[in-house]
Amino acid sequence: MVLAEAPELTVQHLRMGRHEMTDGAQIAGIAAIRGVTAVEGRLWGYFYDAASGANYTFQVPDDPALLPGPGEVLVGEGVQRARGATWEGAPLFLSRYTGDMVKFEVVRTFSSDSALVSSDLVLLNEADFRAFFKLPEGVWTDLAVSIRNPLEIPTIMEKASKLMPDARFITRDEIGRTYQKLFSWREGLMIALAAAAVLAFTIFAAEKASGLSAEEAREIGVLKAIGWDTRDVISMKLWEGALISLGAFLIGTLAAYLHVFAFGAGLFAPILKGWSVIYPDFPLAPVIDGMQLSTLFLLTVVPYTAATLVPIWRAASADPDQVMR
Secondary structure (H helix, E strand, O other): OHHHHOOOEEEEEEEOOEEEOEEOOHHHHHHOOOOEEEEEEEOEEEEEEOOOOEEEEEEOOOOHHHOOOOOEEEEOHHHHHHHOOOOOOOOEEEOOOOOOOEEEEEEEEOOHHHHHHHOOEEEOOHHHHHHHHOOOOOEEOEEEEEEOOHHHHHHHHHHHHHHOOOEEEEEHHHHHHHHHHHHHHHHHHHHHHHHHHHHHHHHHHHHHHHOOOHHHHHHHHHHHHOOOOHHHHHHHHHHHHHHHHHHHHHHHHHHHHHHHHHOOOOOOHHHHHOOOOOOOOOOOOOOOOHHHHHHHHHHHHHHHHHHOHHHHHHHHHOOHHHHHO
């Protein structure tokens, strides 16, 4: 949904393999290509704030409703949080080098509802952007190309590459695939952690199924010696294993619920959100999926309870004197 309004094609000028400012004179040439409906120069960049140790994303918005006035900015809630702003609309002071100080009036702070895309964002007008980064007129960070028919993108890229042979052309689909790979990589880390937990549980259940400890075997022998039937011993031990595994399941589920929804998933959030000084800060809506809980129950409680059946049956069926010895 975030990329739904992204341009069909983005053009970036490269020099020595690095992204460089694009000359606005190229706009007319690309706009003249058949199938191109509009070409707009965009201004955006990054600024490292030494005071907070965070990187901010500076951008000139395309939407006139979000365009601030001279000396004014719109910021994400993460920017104010990183700066330690103590009141709403606190001014933003930025230093580009030693002895320099630029002041912006914060006229709006984006709420945490949009924190995933606006937490580190600073919106300002074009004149302030060029003055802050000392950019001349007529240069742009990149060009956003709107195309009438998406099927014509390869043809338009081929024609545009002849006008700008040293440019990089990025389609909206390529950006989507890049983000998908990024999230898949982070998801893979979580899967690896889950696989390690499942492996540990499997080893524990296998160890439980391989045999009883000397203390447990002696307990069964004593019960048999005082008159307990084999079925009674098996039933009692199965109930014991079920209660232990069910108790562990309930405690683990409650602890996971509190960790995610009460404490913001502090152990896993840095992996899922990304490693940064400014993390998106947004509350998670409590959701309980009955199917997931049922599946987890069947994969943990039932196997552990079943793993105790064979060694208990062997011990309960043997002679009490032999078991105690």
